[in-house]
Amino acid sequence: MEFALDAEQRAWLEEVRAFLAEHVTPELRAELAEHDLELPGGEVAAFRRRIGEKGWFGLSWPVEYGGLGLGPVHQHLLMSEFEYWGVPGPDLTVTSVAPMLMRHGTERNKQEFLPPIARGEMICAVGYSEPGAGTDLASLRTRAVLDGDAETGAWVINGSKIWNSGAQRSTHEWLCVRTDPEAPRHKGISVIIVPIDHPGVTVRPLIAWSGYRTNEVFFDDVRVPATNLVGEANHGWRYITGALDLERGALTNAGDLRRAVDDLLRLARSPREDGVVPADDPQVRRDLARLDADVEAATLMGYEAASMLAEGIIPSVEVSVEKIFTSELRQRIAVAALDVLGPEGLLAHNSAGAPLAGRFERLYRAAPLLRFGAGANEVLRDVIAQRGHAMPSYGR
Ligand SMILES: Cc1cc2nc3c(=O)[nH]c(=O)nc-3n(C[C@H](O)[C@H](O)[C@H](O)COP(=O)(O)OP(=O)(O)OC[C@H]3O[C@@H](n4cnc5c(N)ncnc54)[C@H](O)[C@@H]3O)c2cc1C
Helix, strand or coil: CCCCCCCHHHHHHHHHHHHHHHHHHHEEEEHHHHHCCCCCCCCCHHHHHHHHHHCCCCCCCHHHHCCCCCHHHHHHHHHHHHHCCCCCCCCHHHHHHHHHHHHHHCCCHHHHHHHHHHHHCCCCEEEEECCCCCCCHHHHCCCEECCCCCCCCCEEEEECCCCCCHHHCEEEEEEECCCCCCCCHHHHHEEEEEEECCEEEEEEEEEECCCCCEEEEEEEEEEEEEHHHHHCCCCCCHHHHHHHHHHHHHHHHCCCHHHHHHHHHHHHHHCCCCCHHHHHHHHHHHHHHHHHHHHHHHHHHHHHHHHHHHHCCCCHHHHHHHHHHHHHHHHHHHHHHHHHHHHHCCCCCCCCCCCHHHHHHHHHHHHCCCHHCCCCCHHHHHHHHHHHCCCCCCCC
């Protein structure tokens, strides 16, 4: 196995870094620190436009779908670098929705949705979870009924989604709905693309412990063209599970972890307010060395998943291992950071004297999400046992 990047991949990384050095301005950083991604028409929007102009939203897609045809390893390297710099890059619309449209969408789905996604103009919120359907996603109840025929008719949608992240700044929903209530649970589900500005869609904010905004979204007799159905009716479970595997791979990119540990190593060498230099303590040095090595392992796991994608395989067991490892590592880094930083580490963003503008305090509150988001780690351990080690499923 070859662990090092080849000359072309290193050159690509340099190109990405040069772009970031030019376009990650103090104004962009200030807007992200103050408003995250929420300011319409601001620096973040301008930054996204520049990514679109480079063609980097579709950088890994085949040329026939408006992509650059560079492949998943290039995409992975770009996303790691964007995360290291703490700026938004290709999101789940690009990394998990679009690949499912390419694999399973109708010709019309591809023509209609892929070009605006590649330009960065179409952004999807992923509508899976419902109040009664989280881990047990197959019990989802949001209902879509076809009125008319599959060409000229309309889907009429009723129900609600919860924890629907990004709906407030998305143009569409990648919406999972029940289309055949008589079929076995996994077999009566479809995916429909729903424009969020359609009449009958209501988005209400839900604020998580970390301060992160997510949403409840209600669908009240929402009518969308029948052709917005992705692929075939009642085959949605396959598209959802494929998209979730891709989501796990994309979400567990270790770029932000590398940055966090690099920052922590630097802070540990400097005196705190109380005069203590954390790195003088051998236990702190051991803990940080361990985190540093674990981030390196996570980085290699990311390369493994990207290489599998490059071979046309959607990694499942591998990204489950990676997702468990990186989500627990993120939490360990946050805990270690608060130890290293001492009492000031508890100061939140906008508090005077907060180290790194409160980034580690925020990480401490945000880290738990990835232990259950995109599939609870307990369930992914079952996935590893069953798919990876051919063990019997629980209860059978
Ligand atoms: C901030 C935030 C953003 C989110 N964004 C989105 C989004 O954009 N789109 C979306 O669709 N969803 C989103 N989610 C939802 C997220 O994916 C769910 O919270 C997650 O799938 C768990 O579902 P649940 O909350 O209903 O918990 P439950 O399903 O009730 O599970 C709670 C816990 O019980 C345990 N558990 C449950 N079932 C099992 C089992 N079979 N075996 C072992 N242990 C089990 C696990 O520890 C699990 O964490 C988001 C959630 C949050 C908090």
